[in-house]
Amino acid sequence: MKPLSRDARDTVFLLATIAAIVLPHAGHLPLWASAITALVLLWRGLLAWRQQPLPGRALLLLVLLVAGSLTWLTHRTLLGREAGITMLVMLLALKTLELRARRDAFVVFFLGFFLVLTQFLYSQSLLTAAWMLVAVWALLSAVVLAQMPVGQPSLALAARHAARTTLYGLPVMLLLFLLFPRIAPLWGVPADAVGRTGLSNQLDFGAMAEIANDDAIALRLRFGADLRGAPPPPDARYFRGPVLSRFDGRSWRVEGSVGADTLQPQGRPLVYELTMEPLRIGVLPLLEMSPGAPGSELGLDGLTLRRGPELQWQSPRPITERLRLRAEAYAQYQAGAEQRPAALRPWLELPAGFNPRSLAWARALRAEPRFAALDETRLAPALAAALLAHIRANEFLYTLSPGRYGQTSPHLIDEFWFDRRLGFCEHFSAAFVVMLRAMGVPARIVTGFQGLDPAAQDGYWIVRNSNAHAWAEYWVPGRGWQRADPTAAIAPQRIEQGLALRPAAGALERLSPALWPQLRRGWETLNNRWQQLVLNYSRQNQFDLLQSLGFERPDWAALGRVGAAVIALLALAGGAWTLWQSRPHDAWSRQRERLLRELHAWGIDAAAHEAPSRWAARLQARHGAVAAPAAGLLLALERARYAAPSSAATREGWRQRRRWLREFRAAGRMLRSKPSEPIPS
Template sequence: MRLPLLSALARLPREARDTLFLLAALAATALPHISHLPLWCSALTAAVLLWRGRLAWRGAPLPGRRSLLLVLLLTLVAGWASHRSLFGREAGITLLVVLMALKTLELHARRDAFVVFFLGFFLVLTQYFYSQSLLTALWSLACVWALLSALVLAQMPVGQPHLALAARQALRTTLWGLPIMVLLFLLFPRIGPLWGLPSDAIGRTGLSDKLQFGAMSEIANDDSIALRLRFEGARPPGAQLYLRGPVLSQFDGKTWLPRSDKGTAIGMPEAARLAVKPEGEPLRYEMTLEPLRLPLLPVLELGAEAPGSPLQIDELTLTRDRELVWQADRPITERLRLRQRAWLQSSSGVGARPGDLAPYLQLPAGLNPRLLDWARTLRDTKFSGDQQAGAEQLAGALLDHIRHGDFIYTLAPGRYGEVTPHALDEFWFDRRLGFCEHYASAFVIAMRAMGVPSRLVSGFQGADAELQDGDVVVRQSQAHAWAEYWAPGLGWRRADPTAAVAPERVLRGQVLRPPPGLLAGALGQVDPQLWTRLRGAWETLDHRWQQWVLNYSRGDQFRLLEQLGWQQADWQALGQASAAVIAALASAAALWSAWSSRPHDDWSRQRAFIVRRLRRLGLPAEPHQGPRQWTEMLRLQYGDRAAALAALLLALDAERYGPAAAPAPRWGWGWRWRRMFRQALRQARTPD
């Protein structure tokens, strides 16, 4: 039994049905942009499409130009108010969405429909400004298919063709163009993006060159993948997976900031003092990093490169600063894949001087007096007098206090510093509720109060327990903050207060999570691991899409050329290969056009063969004529000599146009019929 809505659609006139289908395709095309558009733009677009659908359903006339001009003027004013410009990426997409919707209100001719089609195709491309995932690719492919189907419908002016017929034709056309698309993808020179992703002040990973006190809890809701690791050999334990990101040393009581002089030039003597001293064998791994939108690169612990050492990844240049953080010359807005080495037991900054360490002893003026007094009292009771042993003793005493001091690790501690400016005092003595950032911040300030240089480090810690396609997966929700303190003769040492209050977070990578959503909760009731397995399977597919398609680079193109036989794979060879492919495609298109212009059914091909042969005989034969007309020409010019040829043509006429016409010639289109026709032609040419 058909649904009432489908029955009503089937009874609509063709113009109304085609318009509703086009509006549905446009709505699907605009849907991925809703979260990136101003609220007024989404509401106006939905209102215009619904209004146009109502007019099509009722067969009502379209609005006048004055109404459209008024809405257009309001759109320009609202666009300027939202973006302070009518140009640029965000403003351009906003206007494109609204103009595409408004254009549907003046579909007076096929030309107007074609404008809407191509606006829709262009809007599909803009989806990739926000995401290049496999889901985005599948959705855009469905939108293109729908728009192509609407375009095919517009090219069928007669009758009322079924929607399925147009969809099949659009799919067939797409499949014919698929090999060309693949060839161009493989060989077309890779060019930098025309539009760059913005450099946000705080990346979506929670890593940044500044950190608001208590802000890292927001990333617990983001379970997307931050990076993947593939180790050469055994996977290290989860407690050793510290991916070091920004180092923050300046604290004003609310916000952590990096050293103000971290980007100044580094001389050779200073670089030697701050360099890494590797110990043991290095751990080699390959990392696939998602776009951070920040000019830094988190890596696993420390490499052997000294401060100031450059690293080139494609067109991105990175340099290690004073705090051994990889700083990029521009925000990382593309997915990166690189190989690295790490020494998990390495030390750094052993030869640091007092001038190097002074920034790591600064305290926010006039803040947190209770914590400072408490730390100094702890120093007076625990300090042994040995500077090297003293730093480790004080760090151990702090960790013991956190471990046994009734502290609770939670993502919902509430806001600190709303009642009093002494946020760390409130955390350390009053509530004792917090997550990694709270504990690391209190640890660093307490160590500084005891005269030990310390700093806060943010990055990622831990990974998923299960491998995905052979890779160790690190998620955004595994962002973490810990501390480093400096000990004479040992250099910088890592201390993670979170491991003291919540060892399961560090040892087993069990991050705190918010309550699951509706879908995840429902699947969890059926099978607790079902949602995790489904998510892992989808992420594996998306990762392969990224590796095989999105990460296909110039280097991959050059390697492909080498496999195809080019001795020197470079830009010139790539241009030659591209030119050869384009020439081959153009030749194939010309041959296809020539072949398509020829008749392909039996009767048409036989008629063309007869016309060519009769013209060689000197007769003015034309394709629109029939066998009887050709027979009369033969008798007038050749008389009885053409009797056999005339009989052959009359037999053909009887089979083709007689009362019991056969579906195809009796002799078919084989060599026997051709031989009989050629013999009759020779007989007609031979004089008596």
């Protein structure tokens, strides 16, 4: 087979690099965009392989118009992140059909580098960073090839040049990483998650089953003032998320109460550090109960969180950045004890015409004589205990595969409570809250996370998306909101052991039950190091660095001064490097420069490209016999320069050069002390 020409080889290499850059975007691009990009790159590669001419501009313009129209139809705009990245991919692919000159190649390079940056708008994971690093290396290698227009440079040579150039710039990159200001929200725009946790302002009956397959990490925690302490007991591992009150017969939604719950913490707090992945939820899921007055604010890396009326920290927008903070939690507390009856009405409402059997059953339970003599302080806990006892005593089953409710009847709670009795946390919590409300007890659903991995990873305790959980709260006069977890009544191991939702085992787990957890643990440990050291390097880390450098009160001004000093040092270093590069560095070049200066001082018009014998002839022509010693030394220099080296000369080379230079300067002083004696014609 005929070997590829250099132009065809370089083009194919560039196309493969573009494919590697676009590939991570395939999950975010419309299907038609990925298909057109693949077809264009394959077509361009085939043209290069066959060395056929490129298509005309009319065809390119037609494809561009089609891509623009499809982008408009898909996104309803040509602006914004999604539409912009789609058009950028289309332009990059179509530009490869115009590679007629070096300037076209450089346009492709610039578009490629920009597209690499856009990938970090979706993910900043270690795997993404490694893939993009390889893509950037390949792009730099293509740039090096474009700067070598002559000959047949190998891809390996270009790759080595690209790697060496990158290493030269690595110290500057590191300094910029350490000192560049972390300005939110710009620094926190990228997000790794796309809302897979199931935590939102709405909960559909059975929706949490969808996250059973998602073992991605949601939270990382370290406990204690020294961050080396033990986690709290299992019944205290509740991370509070959205609180749901409005029930329409099928879905639960957030609807704030008229009043606001106040928290009265008791005992000593548990101090811990939490790193939250970008879960794209509007609530910061802190360990119950975190202190804070209703309406108070918490500033966190440019994001202002407000204490909500239901005792959780709410964000004005979905949290799309990775956050790290230190917090406190109280295992014992009193919450909302001062609420008035008007503020409790939203927690008593039920949709009209739904679940008649459940409402009738609840009213019958409330009318039993055992509850008649109880005062209002003891009544609500007794009714809650009776519901939990009913769940334990009857044939309820905790399962992730309860089937779909509501296909034959709109009365979901009736179907669950009386007919099928199959479900998981949200089914039990929803039925529990409906029954309490039917008996006149204010109640609500709380969603969030419950439990941890059984063992720490790299010093961090892990909460996964599959730890998502739903529990209930009911209100007791004088005592406030009390937590009740009906799941613990039917599946106590779920709470006591902190077990996450688990689907059926996959093929790898069935083949080797221990292998998959070990592989996952190793990867998550490595990824955690990346996140903690790189992605979580924040403004506070910068201030800590300044403090270690001697700044008593590090702030933005101190960071600016250090940055300016670093820039000045880099400029001086760059100038010194340029000056050093402009001077000769090998021994012969340095010696020749000194000789030329000496000869010019003696009035000899010597040029750098001439041999020492030529200099000697001009020296004797001008000064005659007086210049004989210096001319002889120049001739000896020429013989030493171009003669075959000997081992003795190699050992004595430096000493001989120094001795020769002393003799040459001595001959020059003698020459200047005597009048010139031109050689007679």
